[in-house]
Amino acid sequence: MEQNHEPESTVPPPNPEPSQPTSELSKNAKKKLARQERWEAKKAEKKAAVKEQKKKKTERKRKEWEESIAGITEEERVKVIEARMSLRKERMEKRLEEKNEKKERLVKAKELGQNVVVDVEFSHLMTAQEIRSLVQQVS
Numbered sequence: 001m002e003q004n005h006e007p008e009s010t011v012p013p014p015n016p017e018p019s020q021p022t023s024e025l026s027k028n029a030k031k032k033l034a035r036q037e038r039w040e041a042k043k044a045e046k047k048a049a050v051k052e053q054k055k056k057k058t059e060r061k062r063k064e065w066e067e068s069i070a071g072i073t074e075e076e077r078v079k080v081i082e083a084r085m086s087l088r089k090e091r092m093e094k095r096l097e098e099k100n101e102k103k104e105r106l107v108k109a110k111e112l113g114q115n116v117v118v119d120v121e122f123s124h125l126m127t128a129q130e131i132r133s134l135v136q137q138v139s
Helices: 027-070 074-112 128-138
Strands: none
């Protein structure tokens, strides 16, 4: 009977500790690490709170909208909905127009370059070498 005596691959278990043990950290470093951990925890809590507030606000607005159109006739409801849709469409068109204008300005600036103004009010305090250096840097 032959037995295969190949060594088993041993993978070390993952180290749950940080790269530097806390016992080796200075007092200030420990404080900084604890403050960072508290900040991270608060950050997650704040993000969740903001998300919940946004969800509540959306739900509240939806209820207000449903209540506002619930007590009116079908013809008025159609008019209100059309008016709301047209306002939304106008806002979207305006945003698109502003976005296109901004894009055009940026493309124009890229092609033509930016105007730069250099205030040399203190040139009388500069040496000739400093002035030459400034001119070389600007041009």
